[in-house]
Amino acid sequence: MKKSLGFTLVEIMIVVAIIGLLAAIAIPSFVKARNTAQQNACINNLRMIDSGKEQAALANKWADNQAVTTSVVNTYIKGTTTPECPAGGVYTYMVIGTNPLCSITTPTSHRMPVGL
Secondary structure: OOOOOOOOHHHHHHHHHHHHHHHHHHHHHHHHHHHHHHHHHHHHHHHHHHHHHHHHHHHHOOOOOOOOOHHHHHOOOOOOOOOOOOOOOOEEOOOOOOOOEEOOOOOOOOOOOOOO
């Protein structure tokens, strides 16, 4: 009697089904973790911009509700350039006394918490 040295089609299909099931469970978790990390990084960038705005306002004696000059504010931000949103959003600096904004407006919007 001859010994069979390979896998049967049924065995291969079972392995493929198990791998597919594991992928179906894991991929949404990875996507959610990536989105949360991008949101947190964006909020930290918004905080850096807000801090740069406040420092520029103090140094240049800007009043509340005064428009800001992006290039001046950027000198008070690490790297002296506008940070980049990891999700591809665009930052709007807004006027002195208001929080900067990111253009991402999904259910997990990239917004600074109220009161900061």
